[in-house]
Amino acid sequence: MHVIGLAGVSKVYRSGxxxxxxxxxxxLSVHDGEFVAIAGPSGSGKSTLMxxxxxxxxxxxxxxxxxxxxxxxxxxxxxxxxxxxxxxxVFQQFNLLPSLTALxxxxxxxxxxxxxxxxxxxRALDALGRVGLAxxxxxxxxxxxxxxxxxxxVARALVTEPALILADEPTGNLDSASTRDVLGxxxxxxxxxxxxxxxTHEADVADAASRVVxxxxxxxxxxxxxxxxxxxx
Numbered sequence: 001m002h003v004i005g006l007a008g009v010s011k012v013y014r015s016g017x018x019x020x021x022x023x024x025x026x027x028l029s030v031h032d033g034e035f036v037a038i039a040g041p042s043g044s045g046k047s048t049l050m051x052x053x054x055x056x057x058x059x060x061x062x063x064x065x066x067x068x069x070x071x072x073x074x075x076x077x078x079x080x081x082x083x084x085x086x087x088x089x090v091f092q093q094f095n096l097l098p099s100l101t102a103l104x105x106x107x108x109x110x111x112x113x114x115x116x117x118x119x120x121x122x123r124a125l126d127a128l129g130r131v132g133l134a135x136x137x138x139x140x141x142x143x144x145x146x147x148x149x150x151x152x153x154v155a156r157a158l159v160t161e162p163a164l165i166l167a168d169e170p171t172g173n174l175d176s177a178s179t180r181d182v183l184g185x186x187x188x189x190x191x192x193x194x195x196x197x198x199x200t201h202e203a204d205v206a207d208a209a210s211r212v213v214x215x216x217x218x219x220x221x222x223x224x225x226x227x228x229x230x231x232x233x
Contacts, residue, residue, distance in 0.1 A: 002065065003164055003195045004030035004053060009062035010218075011048050022048040024218040025062070030197060032163075035190035037198040037209035045218035047168070050199045054087055054166050055079045067163055084112055088157025088165045092172035094149045096141040096156075102128060103137045106156045113160070127155040131185060147178025154185055165189060168199045183208040 011023040023045045030036050040046045051057035052064060055071060064071045066082065074082065083089075096105045106124040115123070128134055131151040141149050150170060157165055167186060171179040187208060190196050198209055206212045212224040 001032045001068070002029050003032050003034075003067055004028065004197070005063075005065035005068075006052075007063045007065075009049075009052060009059045009064060011045075011052065011057065012060045021218055023052070023059070026218075026220055028213060028220060030195065032195055033190070033193050035187065035196045035198070035208075035210045037200060037206035037212045038215060039200055039203065039206040039212055040215035041201055043217075044201075044215040046199050046201075046215045048218075049215070050166065050168050050197075053164075053197060054089060055082050084109055085160050086163050088160060088162040090150070090153050090157050090165065090167040090170045092169040094141065094146075094153050094173075096149055096152060098141050101138045101140055102133060102144070102152045102155075105141070105152055106159050109156060109160050123159050124155070127159040128152070130158065131155045145178065146174050147181050150174060150178065150182050151185065154182070154189075158189070163195060165194055165196045166199075167196065169201070170198070171200070171202070171205055179205070 006026050006028040009023060009026045010021065013020045013022060026049060038046045038049060048057070052059055055066070058072065067086070071079070097108070100108070103121070103124050106127055107120045110120040110123060125137070128137060131154050133148065133151050133155065136144060136148060141152070144152065171182055174182060183205065186196050186198065190210070198206070200206050210225070213220055214222050214224070
């Protein structure tokens, strides 16, 4: 089953008579349980494509199916529900609320969904346990290292049991040891059957994925499959 299906997707930004094509005629399929990296330099279109995949923006043309549903037919409320329940986001800046504990930050998406308090707590405890932070529940972001903050962000992405984990430059603010930890965590999630899409400009980070989609000037220019590479080697 395709979790992501893009067909002829383009995104054009207009300002007066000026037009900038950020994404150009992209076809892309991501299957259930895949770990795919979308890689490219700044200005390649990968961030715009991430916003489209994450239902944070809509394409100018083309078609986007998320788990078989046509996103272009959805209302703003439906798109918000998709973002909250079916896509788990992990960002470079962590986006944790500094006044909340790790537990409170992870509970937050469930609060928006109206999940009862006792269930929110149980699910948040489970998610933090899965990322190895069961002993940091009451720590606020300022009391955690960068790598620990990103683990909280991963737990927050997991807590709604989404169909898709979308990680946008998740190691951009981390040192090398924390980078290895976070990439290992994403690989573990993939190994447990999660669908993971990683956005990065770093080749060594992209190599953590099973398949790398390379972008340049708004287009997909080639793909690298880790299994095919290992077979050739």
